[in-house]
Amino acid sequence: MAEVRDDLKYTETHEWVKIRENIAVVGITDHAQSELTDIVYVELPEEGKEVKKGDELCTVESVKSVSEIYAPVSGKIVKVNKELEDTPEVINKSPYDDGWLVEIEVKDKNELDSLLDAEGYKKII
Amino acid sequence: MKFRNVKLHLLVIPLWGFIMLKRSPLYPLHKKLGAKFTEFAGFEMPLQFTSIKEEHLTVRETVGLFDVSHMSNVWVTGREAEKLLSLTTIEDASRIKEERSQYTAILREDGTIIDDVIFLHIDKDRYMVIPNAGMDETVTSWLNEKAEEYNIDAEATNVSKDFVILAIQGPKSRDTLQKLTDVDLNTVGFFACRYANVSGEKCILSHTGYTGELGFELQVTPTDVAKHIFMDILEAGKEYNIKPIGLGARDTLRLEKCFLLAGNEFEGGHTPLEAMLSWAINWDHDFIGKEALIKQKEEGDYPRLTCLECIDKGIPRHGCEVEKNGEKIGVVSSGTMSPCLNKGIAMAYLNPGFQKEGLEVDIIIRGKPVKAKVVKPPFVKQDWLKTHKS
Numbered sequence: 001m002a003e004v005r006d007d008l009k010y011t012e013t014h015e016w017v018k019i020r021e022n023i024a025v026v027g028i029t030d031h032a033q034s035e036l037t038d039i040v041y042v043e044l045p046e047e048g049k050e051v052k053k054g055d056e057l058c059t060v061e062s063v064k065s066v067s068e069i070y071a072p073v074s075g076k077i078v079k080v081n082k083e084l085e086d087t088p089e090v091i092n093k094s095p096y097d098d099g100w101l102v103e104i105e106v107k108d109k110n111e112l113d114s115l116l117d118a119e120g121y122k123k124i125i
Numbered sequence: 126m127k128f129r130n131v132k133l134h135l136l137v138i139p140l141w142g143f144i145m146l147k148r149s150p151l152y153p154l155h156k157k158l159g160a161k162f163t164e165f166a167g168f169e170m171p172l173q174f175t176s177i178k179e180e181h182l183t184v185r186e187t188v189g190l191f192d193v194s195h196m197s198n199v200w201v202t203g204r205e206a207e208k209l210l211s212l213t214t215i216e217d218a219s220r221i222k223e224e225r226s227q228y229t230a231i232l233r234e235d236g237t238i239i240d241d242v243i244f245l246h247i248d249k250d251r252y253m254v255i256p257n258a259g260m261d262e263t264v265t266s267w268l269n270e271k272a273e274e275y276n277i278d279a280e281a282t283n284v285s286k287d288f289v290i291l292a293i294q295g296p297k298s299r300d301t302l303q304k305l306t307d308v309d310l311n312t313v314g315f316f317a318c319r320y321a322n323v324s325g326e327k328c329i330l331s332h333t334g335y336t337g338e339l340g341f342e343l344q345v346t347p348t349d350v351a352k353h354i355f356m357d358i359l360e361a362g363k364e365y366n367i368k369p370i371g372l373g374a375r376d377t378l379r380l381e382k383c384f385l386l387a388g389n390e391f392e393g394g395h396t397p398l399e400a401m402l403s404w405a406i407n408w409d410h411d412f413i414g415k416e417a418l419i420k421q422k423e424e425g426d427y428p429r430l431t432c433l434e435c436i437d438k439g440i441p442r443h444g445c446e447v448e449k450n451g452e453k454i455g456v457v458s459s460g461t462m463s464p465c466l467n468k469g470i471a472m473a474y475l476n477p478g479f480q481k482e483g484l485e486v487d488i489i490i491r492g493k494p495v496k497a498k499v500v501k502p503p504f505v506k507q508d509w510l511k512t513h514k515s
Contacts, residue, residue: 014126032126037161038178040462041440041469043491059491060126061440063177063462064163064373069126085438 002031002125005096009112010121011072016096017115019106024073027100028060031125033092036062042088044080045102051077053111058101060091069101073111079103149194150289150348151355158369166258166388168195170372177373181464184336184378185510188295188362189370190355193335197261198288198344201244201252201268203279209272210244210252215397217410221246226318226331229405230397231256231264232414236421237394240264240387241402245318245331245344253329253344254281257387261285271413289351293358294340294370294378296510301362302341305354306330310341324357326350335375337382337503377461383432383472383502389443389459390430390472396421399474401430401502428455428474432502433488435469439495441488447473448487448494454479457488465505465513471497 004010009017014032018025033039041061051057051071060067080102084090091099106112116124146169149155155162160171171192173180183189201209210218216229226245230238240260245253256264261283268281293302299310308321308330318331323343334340345351359367379386383401390400396414397406398421406418421427435441441460446453455475463470471488479486482501487494 028126037173038176040178041438043439061462063377063464064172066440066442067126 002029002034003096004029004031004118004122004125006118008096009072009115009117011070011115012124013070015069015072017072017112019112022106022109023078024075024104024106024112025100026057026069026072026102026104027095028069028091029121029125030095033095033099036060036065036067037092038062039088039091042084042091042101044082044084045077047077047080049077051075051104060088071104072115073104073106073108075104075107077102078105147195149192151192151194151351154352154355155192155369160369160371163372165195165372168258170195171369173371173373174369177371177377178464180368180370180374181377183366183368184295184338184370184374185465185505186296187365188293188297188301188367189374190358190362190367191292191294191370191375192355193290193292193342193375194288194348195258196290197256197258197264197283197285198290199254199256199261199265199268200282200284201254201279202250202282204250205278206250206252209268209277209279209281210254211410211412212275212277213268213271213413214242214244215402215406215412215414217407218244218246218252219410220407223248224317224319226316226333228316230402231267232397232412232418234413234417235394236396236398236414236417238391238397238400239267240391241385243331243333245329247318247320247329255290260387284346287346287348289345289348291343291345291351291355291358292334292336292340293343293362294334294336295338297362297365297367298338298340301358301365301367304361305357313341324354326354328354335384336378337384337505337507338378377464380459380461380470380472381463381465381503381505383504386459392458395430395474396427398422399427399429426477428476429480430458430472431455431475431480432500432504433457433471433473433486433497434466434500434504435471435488436485436496436498438469439488439490439493440469441471441473441490441495441497445471446489447475448489449479454486460488463504465509469495469497470504
């Protein structure tokens with residue numbers, strides 16, 4: 001069974017969000033990485049780029065699939081996980097910790113209310 | 126996140142689609158072995174059992190077992206079976222003696238490829254032709270139409286449903302299979318074929334494959350004996366850490382060796398001259414499409430399948446455009462991440478004049494140019510395992 005962490009928020013499109021003050025750390029869920037299988041490439045966005053909730057955030061590729069990751073909240077991308085450029089397989093090994101994708105400076109905290117909690121996410125996978 | 130599967134072959138039909146997918150007789154066994162499935166040319170086949178990368182490296186390093194029953198089986202029989210194959214393929218079938226097999230292509234009159242096939246010369250006036258998945262009806266009717274049109278005494282019979290095809294591939298494939306047969310596999314040369322008892326069942330055995338490694342293929346009928354052969358091979362290969370292998374790794378293995386995939390490389394109509402198959406054309410005999418090929422060769426102005434290795438990071442995919450100095454010069458027919466090289470690799474049809482080894486081009490991936498260079502096939506050389514180990 002895929003791991004779903006209680007302290008995170010989720011989207012229906014399999015991104016997770018961890019809130020640290022006004023920063024949202026974003027990644028893909030354990031369920032998503034297991035569906036994708038061997039991740040071999042991540043195309044990360046530029047730091048400083050503004051995104052709107054639902055925008056394409058970055059692209060994750062496995063040997064046989066190309067998947068778009070969507071921004072779960074609006075705001076400015078303040079940090080991207082550059083480690084993934086050389087070791088994308090970290091997402092498979094550690095989707096909730098070392099495999100995080102970007103940090104977004106949250107513009108509107110109200111947007112967080114529409115995200116799923118762990119229970120809600122478990123129901124859709 | 127949105128999953129977007131990269132097409133493997135021909136058409137991609139969602140699994141929930143209205144078209145009933147065909148399955149291998151070994152489907153329940155694959156399911157039990159934990160396979161993830163994919164649609165491939167109308168078949169629901171294993172995409173992977175554990176991981177594409179892991180399965181890929183297993184075949185390069187030791188041995189892997191594939192069920193490739195989605196491929197087709199067509200008997201060509203009759204007094205003039207040889208004549209029919211010579212007419213309809215780019216090979217002169219009289220060169221291929223009994224118990225030998227040949228890779229070749231079937232062309233339309235305009236020289237474009239209908240399908241690439243292997244034919245096995247089983248015994249006198251009897252050939253087994255192996256077309257690609259989903260091509261059984263097309264090839265069978267084409268052969269029968271041409272037999273009638275040219276008044277040739279031979280007949281093609283589609284027997285795809287009666288056969289399971291197993292491929293055992295990798296440096297340890299011979300050692301593994303040898304445990305299950307009395308035939309001395311060292312005497313079965315490259316592209317030889319013969320009847321052999323494997324695991325107590327009479328199969329057609331050939332020294333062929335689609336991975337570029339040492340390997341054998343088995344045509345098994347009736348299909349209900351295939352399950353125990355499959356399990357016996359897995360058991361025999363245990364000491365080499367044999368694994369069942371899905372179509373995902375089959376695709377990356379063949380692409381590293383620059384073998385063609387019908388749905389990708391023949392899409393839109395390409396001739397053997399365009400598709401890097403000049404070596405397979407036997408010009409000394411008459412065949413359907415020959416005139417068109419001679420004309421094309423004389424004119425010389427045709428796109429050529431070219432091997433590209435990425436310099437920048439990125440994974441080229443089917444359909445990506447290729448540019449030189451901002452001008453479009455071609456399109457990628459197959460692309461992937463090479464598990465052996467850890468680089469993006471692609472085969473692309475490029476305009477004439479852009480085939481020089483070392484030439485730098487841009488592959489456009491999601492709107493961005495990714496630098497790549499022209500390399501000589503294959504991407505992964507024969508000595509990869511040796512150099513990789515040291």
